Amino acid sequence: MKTINLxxxxxxxxxxxxxxxxxxxxxxxxxxxxxxGHSFAYGTVYNSLRYLTDKDLIxxxxxxxxxxxxxARTDDHQHIVCEVCGRVxxxxxxxxxxxxTQVAEETGYEVAGAHIVVEGVCAECKSKRKK
Amino acid sequence: MKTINLxxxxxxxxxxxxxxxxxxxxxxxxxxxxxxGHSFAYGTVYNSLRYLTDKDLIxxxxxxxxxxxxxARTDDHQHIVCEVCGRVxxxxxxxxxxxxTQVAEETGYEVAGAHIVVEGVCAECKSKRKK
DNA sequence: ATTTCAATTTAGAATAAGTATAAATCTATT
DNA sequence: AATAGATTTATACTTATTCTAAATTGAAAT
Ligand SMILES: [Mn+2]
Ligand SMILES: [Mn+2]
Ligand SMILES: [Zn+2]
Ligand SMILES: [Zn+2]
Numbered sequence: 001m002k003t004i005n006l007x008x009x010x011x012x013x014x015x016x017x018x019x020x021x022x023x024x025x026x027x028x029x030x031x032x033x034x035x036x037g038h039s040f041a042y043g044t045v046y047n048s049l050r051y052l053t054d055k056d057l058i059x060x061x062x063x064x065x066x067x068x069x070x071x072a073r074t075d076d077h078q079h080i081v082c083e084v085c086g087r088v089x090x091x092x093x094x095x096x097x098x099x100x101t102q103v104a105e106e107t108g109y110e111v112a113g114a115h116i117v118v119e120g121v122c123a124e125c126k127s128k129r130k131k
Numbered sequence: 132m133k134t135i136n137l138x139x140x141x142x143x144x145x146x147x148x149x150x151x152x153x154x155x156x157x158x159x160x161x162x163x164x165x166x167x168g169h170s171f172a173y174g175t176v177y178n179s180l181r182y183l184t185d186k187d188l189i190x191x192x193x194x195x196x197x198x199x200x201x202x203a204r205t206d207d208h209q210h211i212v213c214e215v216c217g218r219v220x221x222x223x224x225x226x227x228x229x230x231x232t233q234v235a236e237e238t239g240y241e242v243a244g245a246h247i248v249v250e251g252v253c254a255e256c257k258s259k260r261k262k
Numbered sequence: 263a264t265t266t267c268a269a270t271t272t273a274g275a276a277t278a279a280g281t282a283t284a285a286a287t288c289t290a291t292t
Numbered sequence: 293a294a295t296a297g298a299t300t301t302a303t304a305c306t307t308a309t310t311c312t313a314a315a316t317t318g319a320a321a322t
Contacts, residue, residue, distance in 0.1 A: 007270070007317090024305080041272045056317065064193040064246065066280090067308060080238050089240070095226075100249075102224045107211050108254035109209045109220070115195060115248045118231075124237035138288090138299065157279080172301045197309090198279065246286065 004055050009099055013048040014072075023069040023079070023088045062090065063117050064070050065076050077117070082122035084129075135186050140171050144179040144202075149191050154200040154210070154219045159228070194219065194248050213253035215260075222249060 006014065016032045017024065024032065040048075049070055051057055052058045061069040063081055069088065078091040095114060104111040121129070135147065147163045148155065155163070161176055171179075180201055183189045192200040194212060200219065209222040226245055235242045252260070 005189040005269085009271075041274095043273080043310080044271055047271080062193075079245050080234065080240055080242075082240070083243065090231055091234050091238060092239050093138070095229065095230055095247075099224065099227055099230075103211065103222050103249055104251070106224050107220050107222060107249075107251075109213070109249070110253040110257055111211075111249055111251040112214065113250050114249070116245055117247075118234055118238075118240070118242055118245045120238075120240035120242040120244075126241055136298080140300075172303095174281080174302080175300055176301080 002055075004057070009038075010045050010048045010051060012036070012038050012040070013045060014052055014057060017049075017052070017070050018070070020074040023061060023063075023071050025067040026070050027067065062115070078118065080086065080118040080120060082125055083119055084121055084125035085124055089122070091116070133186075135188070140169075140175050141179045141182060143167070143169050143171070144176060145183055145188060145203065148180075148183070148201050149203040154192060154194075154202050156198040156200050159200065160201065193246070209252060211249040213256055214250055215252055215256035218253055220253070222247070226246070 011116075012033060013029060016029050016036075020028075020032075022028075026042075026045055026049060029049070030042060033040060033045070049058070050061070053060050053070075056074055057072075059071045059074050061071055061079065063069060063079060073090070076094070080089050080091050081087070082089075095116060100111050100114065103109070143164060144160060147160050147167075151159075152164075153159075154228065157176055157180060157260060160180070164171060164176070165240075167237070180189070182190070184191050184201075187205055188203075189236070190202045190205050192202055194200060204221070207225070211220050211222050212218070213220075226247065231242050231245070234240070
């Protein structure tokens with residue numbers, strides 16, 4: 001049931017996402033593939049990203065920008081975006097369970113999870129701004 | 132400095148968003164304008180939504196769907212989306228201050244705010260499912 | 263080894279949401 | 293009435309992504 005078929009192109013896409021320090025968009029992945037000497041159809045890159053997402057090897061992130069980003073960390077975590085430079089960092093601190101419970105009570109929903117995008121100014125931009 | 136110029140079309144768009152029970156997309160707003168006998172250019176609806184957003188009369192929501200939604204409630208609140216029927220409801224339970232502080236510590240960011248989209252199954256879909 | 267068939271890749275067309283542009287229309291002020 | 297700035301309109305364009313149909317690949321069966 002969980003057969004994973006990593007073709008050359010899927011493997012290459014996966015490698016890009018896995019070794020990325022940031023959270024690359026599909027376009028970022030495309031560029032990095034070219035840098036590494038590949039040239040795949042862009043439909044293939046999108047197909048691969050979706051395949052890898054479906055197989056839970058990567059996660060698709062919608063951070064409120066126009067393009068999705070991709071993340072090889074599939075453990076539960078959230079993100080923080082710098083309003084100044086756009087960099088995206090991990091947020092590992094979990095939102096308190098009590099908050100989720102309260103939201104369930106308030107709304108009558110059965111709560112499954114939450115996507116959180118924190119906004120702020122990163123350390124680097126903070127120090128740059130102090131002059 | 133805070134002059135607000137509500138033209139006929141801006142007023143009409145604002146009325147749609149203000150009286151909406153849901154959180155309409157630009158396309159929803161378009162359709163409802165037509166229902167009320169208006170016929171504005173596509174661009175005008177987008178311009179109006181942006182104008183109203185800039186003047187803080189409404190808020191633009193990016194809930195991870197392809198299209199933005201609009202909200203006449205401008206006070207601080209979050210949203211919950213039903214995974215089954217797609218309905219969007221308000222979450223008024225505030226995010227714990229302690230969590231924000233902890234995120235700031237963890238990431239080194241100066242935290243300005245957070246956008247949360249909770250996911251789950253609404254009361255209606257929950258009861259429908261029990262048969 | 264050759265055939266076969268499903269899965270995959272490819273190039274390019276199509277779609278969806280939103281933005282940009284330039285001409286036409288409004289509106290407030292002289 | 294004349295002018296000028298703001299706004300609206302129709303339409304072209306952009307960006308991100310999906311769809312399509314033909315070509316290619318590769319494993320399994322002969
Ligand atoms: Mn991440
Ligand atoms: Mn709301
Ligand atoms: Zn920054
Ligand atoms: Zn529902």
